[in-house]
Amino acid sequence: MQPFTPDLSHFQEAVAEARTGLSVGGLPIGAVLVRNGEIVGRGHNQRVQKDDPILHGEMACLVNAGRQKTYKDTIMYTTLSPCMMCTGTIIQFGVPKVVVGESRNFKGYQDVLRLAGVEVVDLDDEECIGMMGGFIADHPELWNEDIGN
Numbered sequence: 001m002q003p004f005t006p007d008l009s010h011f012q013e014a015v016a017e018a019r020t021g022l023s024v025g026g027l028p029i030g031a032v033l034v035r036n037g038e039i040v041g042r043g044h045n046q047r048v049q050k051d052d053p054i055l056h057g058e059m060a061c062l063v064n065a066g067r068q069k070t071y072k073d074t075i076m077y078t079t080l081s082p083c084m085m086c087t088g089t090i091i092q093f094g095v096p097k098v099v100v101g102e103s104r105n106f107k108g109y110q111d112v113l114r115l116a117g118v119e120v121v122d123l124d125d126e127e128c129i130g131m132m133g134g135f136i137a138d139h140p141e142l143w144n145e146d147i148g149n
């Protein structure tokens, strides 16, 4: 039983961000931040494009959203299970709900999110699994750099 019902149209916007990143040679990881049914921020991993190790999909999304008075009424949609940096940022700002595309290619830290009281839904989405899996197979060095391996 999922703790809440994700809006799949918002999830598809995160997937669209991932596709955009992939189309320019970046890591196919996208995210959107939603409040009251509206997307207030969106982004995709920009590590390769901007030579910036911090700009994971979730981080780029939060940067693009700009300063927010509160995150307590937001939902983060991301195509891949969040790494420790993004998990920490989600907890830091108090984002209460996270929808994850998949955690097969990268387990991430959903257990840490849940321990901090964040509600997590993992969609186990076929397209995300395929897109990320394909990228890792084609560019293992870029992926290992992403997660500090």
Ligand SMILES: [Zn+2]
Binding pocket: 056, 057, 058, 082, 083, 084, 085, 086, 087
């Ligand atoms: Zn991350």
